[in-house]
Amino acid sequence: MKTSKPFPIPVRSYYRCDKCPAYCCTYTEIEVHKRDIARLARHFSLTYTQAEERFTKPDAKGKIRMLRHRKDKIFDSACMFLDQEKRRCTVYESRPGVCRAYPDSRRCGYYDFLKFEREQQGDEELVALT
Ligand code: SF4
Ligand code: SF4
Structure with missing residues (x-):
């Protein structure tokens, strides 16, 4: 019996990051783990300690490390x-x-939410603030 090669079934997504102002990158707590810091260190040719200090900060309880933010042009910070x-990114x-x-x-x-607001206001470029 001839067996056909399985092919991946496409999974449809209902969002378009290329049409979004990167709202998720403005979340206050973007938690990172050791492997994430190590990857960023390699990317910038830094030591782990340098990358941890430059790119991350502890949360209020000092339990996790989060990506540092800076003031954003659209939302409060990013x-x-x-x-x-x-x-x-x-x-x-x-x-x-x-x-x-x-x-x-x-x-x-x-x-x-963004798509709904854009449709309601007839403006495909609208940036919806939360
Ligand atoms: S907030 Fe925007 S960039 Fe983030 S996952 Fe949703 S559509 Fe993509
Ligand atoms: S590392 Fe990149 S994808 Fe992740 S929050 Fe920052 S800008 Fe967004």
């Missing part, structure tokens, strides 16, 4: 690695695991 003009190939996994679903809550 991850320090966000290109604020292009609204794109500047370390995409070396981004932390949490950024790779997000939104971990076929839908993105912010994108649903």
